[in-house]
Amino acid sequence: xxxxxxxxxxxxxxxxxxxxxxxxxxxxxxxxxxxxxxxxxxxxxxxxxxxxxxxxxxxxxxxxxxxxxxxxxxxxxxxxxxxxxxxxxxxxxxxxxxxxxxxxxxxxxxxxxxxxxxxxxxxxxxxxxxxxxxx
Numbered sequence: 001x002x003x004x005x006x007x008x009x010x011x012x013x014x015x016x017x018x019x020x021x022x023x024x025x026x027x028x029x030x031x032x033x034x035x036x037x038x039x040x041x042x043x044x045x046x047x048x049x050x051x052x053x054x055x056x057x058x059x060x061x062x063x064x065x066x067x068x069x070x071x072x073x074x075x076x077x078x079x080x081x082x083x084x085x086x087x088x089x090x091x092x093x094x095x096x097x098x099x100x101x102x103x104x105x106x107x108x109x110x111x112x113x114x115x116x117x118x119x120x121x122x123x124x125x126x127x128x129x130x131x132x133x134x135x
Contacts, residue, residue, distance in 0.1 A: 034059050034084055034104050037132040038111045044125025051113065053102065053129060055084075064088055070096035077101065083114070 034055040042051050053074070055062040064086075065071040072091035076084060083103040090098035099118030104111050110128050117123035 032106050034106060034111060037134075038104075038113075038129035039132045040110075040113070040127050040129035042113055042115055042125045042127035044115070045117075045123045047125070049125070051127075051129070052132070053104070053111075053113065055086075055104070059084060062086070064102065066096065070094055072098050074102065082106075 035057050037052065037054045039052045040050070041048055043049075049066050052065045053062060054064075055074070060076045062074045063071065064074050071094050072089045074086040074088060077087045078085045083105045086102045086104065088098045088100045088102060090096065097118065101116040103114040103116065105114075106112075107128070110130055112126065113129050114126045115124060117125070
């Protein structure tokens with residue numbers, strides 16, 4: 001009986017991890033991929049800002065823009081609960097700080113952006129972004 005449990009236990013553990021990984025991967029594209037250009041308003045902390053986010057084809061990075069002097073690259077940090085968490089970095093000649101995290105999740109045809117501020121929870125913001133159609 002002890003030999004049987006030593007053989008089966010690792011298989012059960014491996015199966016649990018395989019099912020959990022498959023479920024996590026299945027949830028990452030809820031509503032479709034994030035690839036493309038997204039635009040909309042994010043609000044929080046008494047402030048409203050217009051943001052444009054571009055996500056590359058592999059969904060591993062992209063760029064963000066809040067204005068002519070506030071922009072930079074995005075780098076995928078992690079994926080959890082259907083959200084892709086992208087770290088905002090400051091652009092080369094940008095005059096604003098980077099460090100916020102854009103947590104993007106497809107919701108139907110749109111993307112919800114939950115922003116975790118580098119300044120703390122009181123400065124967090126969020127909003128729905130819509131796909132920008134190229135002409």
